[in-house]
Amino acid sequence: MIEREQLELPNGADKLLLHSCCAPCSGEVMEALISSEINFSIFFYNPNIHPVQEYEIRKQENVKFAEKHNIPFIDADYDKDNWFERAKGLEWEPERGKRCTMCFDMRFERTALYAHEHGFPMISSSLGISRWKDMNQINDSGLRAASHYPNLEYWTYNWRKNGGSERMYEIAKREQFYKQEYCGCVYSLRDTNAWRKQKERNRIKIGTNYYTDGSDYKEDV
Numbered sequence: 001m002i003e004r005e006q007l008e009l010p011n012g013a014d015k016l017l018l019h020s021c022c023a024p025c026s027g028e029v030m031e032a033l034i035s036s037e038i039n040f041s042i043f044f045y046n047p048n049i050h051p052v053q054e055y056e057i058r059k060q061e062n063v064k065f066a067e068k069h070n071i072p073f074i075d076a077d078y079d080k081d082n083w084f085e086r087a088k089g090l091e092w093e094p095e096r097g098k099r100c101t102m103c104f105d106m107r108f109e110r111t112a113l114y115a116h117e118h119g120f121p122m123i124s125s126s127l128g129i130s131r132w133k134d135m136n137q138i139n140d141s142g143l144r145a146a147s148h149y150p151n152l153e154y155w156t157y158n159w160r161k162n163g164g165s166e167r168m169y170e171i172a173k174r175e176q177f178y179k180q181e182y183c184g185c186v187y188s189l190r191d192t193n194a195w196r197k198q199k200e201r202n203r204i205k206i207g208t209n210y211y212t213d214g215s216d217y218k219e220d221v
Helices: 023-035 052-068 080-087 098-117 135-146 164-175 186-198
Strands: 016-019 040-044 073-075 122-125
Touching: 016 023, 016 098, 023 040, 023 052, 023 164, 040 052, 040 098, 052 073, 080 098, 098 122, 098 135, 122 135
Parallel strands: 016 040, 016 122, 040 073
Antiparallel strands: none
């Protein structure tokens, strides 16, 4: 049996709106919250994910995992045109650069708005569990988004600690989650394929690879 830290929402908050980027990243976060009997809902808003086939695979897998645990799942708009408009001029920014900040800001702004309109006092995100991301960059975006509304906070909990990163890998294999081989946006797909070409590796094939008990884990969202 897994021994987990008992979590409590800060400042006596009674429920949490969790922005989820995908099932591999949110799996451990969700199970940690469930273990601590925290009342939460999933908010799926990720207009960065490209192409639509990749978006649907990631979303439907997240829906299935939420349903398995009887967690409410809020499916927000796939307003990719808005995302591309905001990404103009940032097409060649590196990973963890200004384009990623824009992307986090956009997703958390919508999360914060929904939380404000539907009575959630606390928001957080599964994005921070990924070792490929800058946790400070993510937390800064979350704090900015929450600051626009009274009585709303962003929970900066470090989901990687106390074995969280390792359990994320274990859950991905146990559930045989879809293997995401790039961050999600068209520019990360472009750059990852360019790197693969340089290393004489095959281009990414959408919708083909899934985790098994013997597979290595790599999450990129």
